[in-house]
Amino acid sequence: MSNRDYLKDKKRIIVKVGSSTLTHPETGHLNLAKLDKLVQVLSDLKNMGKDVILVSSGAIPIGAKAAGLKEKPTDIAIKQACASVGQATLMMIYQKFFREFGHTAGQILLTKDIMDDEIRKKNAENTFKELCNLDIIPIVNENDTISTEEIEFGDNDTLSAIVAKLVQGDLLILLSDIDGLYTDDPRKDKNAQFIPEVDTIDENLLNMAKGAGSKVGTGGMVTKILAAKIATEAGIDMIISNGNEVKNILKIIEGREKGTLFKGIKIQ
Ligand SMILES: Nc1ncnc2c1ncn2[C@@H]1O[C@H](COP(=O)(O)OP(=O)(O)O)[C@@H](O)[C@H]1O
Numbered sequence: 001m002s003n004r005d006y007l008k009d010k011k012r013i014i015v016k017v018g019s020s021t022l023t024h025p026e027t028g029h030l031n032l033a034k035l036d037k038l039v040q041v042l043s044d045l046k047n048m049g050k051d052v053i054l055v056s057s058g059a060i061p062i063g064a065k066a067a068g069l070k071e072k073p074t075d076i077a078i079k080q081a082c083a084s085v086g087q088a089t090l091m092m093i094y095q096k097f098f099r100e101f102g103h104t105a106g107q108i109l110l111t112k113d114i115m116d117d118e119i120r121k122k123n124a125e126n127t128f129k130e131l132c133n134l135d136i137i138p139i140v141n142e143n144d145t146i147s148t149e150e151i152e153f154g155d156n157d158t159l160s161a162i163v164a165k166l167v168q169g170d171l172l173i174l175l176s177d178i179d180g181l182y183t184d185d186p187r188k189d190k191n192a193q194f195i196p197e198v199d200t201i202d203e204n205l206l207n208m209a210k211g212a213g214s215k216v217g218t219g220g221m222v223t224k225i226l227a228a229k230i231a232t233e234a235g236i237d238m239i240i241s242n243g244n245e246v247k248n249i250l251k252i253i254e255g256r257e258k259g260t261l262f263k264g265i266k267i268q
């Protein structure tokens, strides 16, 4: 019996997938095979009776390709235009793939200030609740047309933690292009050590987390640790795991030692 056996009982699971997982690193084009596998695994979680919410990045890089841009855009307004195209493309593909596995997806575009306004917060809560009641998988991204915070800082990580809190989730899984948190960015430091479990998020831990190591990723580990702080303070466990092996999601739910586990703080 592993000490992660209790993860088997998690009912409401939020999965966040980053741009670096959804695209081919060499070309920046959408990795359709991986997306297909991701949708299959999430559909399987639904079939197990879990509630599944997906927070998906990727609108900007996918839209940039669709618009024929050669380089990753840096100008905010161009990024917003790309997000507009890419978001529609992403949803079209998600909807098609989920239908193939017998499920239906719904789109939710949010801004992070949702938690500051009681009426908007309630409206968002109601929408998530009804989608879950209807067995529909909500797919969330930031509304890049009206909010540029995330485009600038690459922050679907903290958005996913806010969503986890909003829907009173049981487990948040962040899929990235790396196995989890290391003592330093392993792309730059060969001596970096893997950290399987984190109980306390302190200054020391924050110092270990560096920015994005790839061309498509934006937030790096900094925003993932910030997400962990929001989730764990709300009593929600969070795991950073490698999205290159999508079946890791199922292994996590089986209680196997995959990724870095941040333990939710027990609320008395
Ligand atoms: N301490 C660390 N441990 C692991 N990865 C780190 C660390 N510091 C920085 N990174 C970088 O963060 C990257 C993951 O973040 P990011 O590129 O934003 O991906 P995503 O698109 O999945 O959000 C890793 O590929 C790695 O290069």
Ligand SMILES: N[C@@H](CCC(=O)OP(=O)(O)O)C(=O)O
Pocket: 017, 018, 019, 020, 056, 057, 058, 059, 060, 061, 083, 141, 142, 144, 150, 151, 154, 155, 156, 157, 216, 217, 218, 219, 220
């Ligand atoms: N809203 C943006 C997400 C930006 C972002 O957080 O990206 P990532 O660091 O890959 O999770 C998009 O869809 O491209």
